[in-house]
Amino acid sequence: MHGHRRRSDEDYTWRHREDWIFDPPIASGTTPGDVENHPKRPIDPKTAASVEASWKRIDAWLTLHVPSLKAEMGKGATSEAIAKAEATLGVEFPDAVRASYAVHDGSGSVSLFPSGDYLSLDGMLEQYKIWKELVDEGTFDDEESDPEGPIQKVHYHLNWIPLTHNGDGDHALIDLAPAEGGNVGQLIDFSHETGPENVAAHGLAEYLSILADGFESGAGVVEETYIEWHQETGMARSAFGVLHSPKGNVRQALLRVHRRDLEQVLGGLPGGQRHDDQIRQDRHQGAVDDQVVRQP
Template identity: 40%
Template structure:
């Protein structure tokens, strides 16, 4: 069993034990994944594809950070950021994170995929174009007021583990 499947089994078990299985969306289809990649002009990392095939996001406000984004919501969130990037809104922030070895400088990167959202313009992002000391697939934090930072998690698997821990802590 893959690491992603093992983590999802534990997340699903938590949801079942807490009568919240309806909060996890069914998996995306392979066709929907391929279309999303084509529309975004990106290739999702294998663990992200596996995760989305299992659960295409969550119901809003049911995830520890607000909402685990579905393919549709990823595209919506990414479009907002891409529109701001393309209209020059972030031009004054081109040197943001300049000293980071893990992130490329700037406020937004076209090779970032929104992962979750808090409803206030902030969320975790999968980084497909890290800095020289970063890793493809690292999860960074995107705050609309202070910009990107991180990496917060080295991988999607580490992110999901942290979310499971937050779910477990919430019930204590």
């Protein structure tokens, strides 16, 4: 495996180009930007029901505990907007992705997922544009990665679509070109420094269910101006890559919420309450890292 250099901010400087267009990463029968000819596909009812049920649980938790944040969540995208994003990228989203964006087109200013902000469709395209330019310029030509699980061993693949962003170049990516044994649409944890790390979930439907379980179990805690995720709950752990990680690496994460008016420390629903003294004990035992890091 080639060595990895620590990347500077200059690697990710936004370069505005009015004439910038996408080449299609996947042969989907459409031309990038050709929205009218993009196929209108029905979403599998079972997948849609699963995704909608998970979002209903997540929304209920936010409404109960932090209604001001629930109000900031993005509204659902239209089928036309979803089709436009697909056509721009030249891909077909898995049904779970389309169903999710029909419920919420991003998380607004709420850093909801352990891997950061749930990107709007526009945010997805912006992040993909940055990575595509870097790939096209040959930035990663001499680099490989060493991910756990059925993931291609490259630094970045054009069939990886950003779903989340933590503000530092790290993502949960929708993997549309997995390695042998993988699942099209699996979510992979991605570091801008080292590339793909592991499979976080078999797909977005599973990931949302895991996230909902995490909230309801008390794994997510609103503390001052951020949501802190704890690793005690097995289902919450799988959102950090443990479920599909043979090495059992646990990635701790702080979900930053961009608000200044949160004063309460909140736990999950009854039976899953978290308190300051337990949080301090967890930190002392090393169960919770005080920084937004990925453990080696």
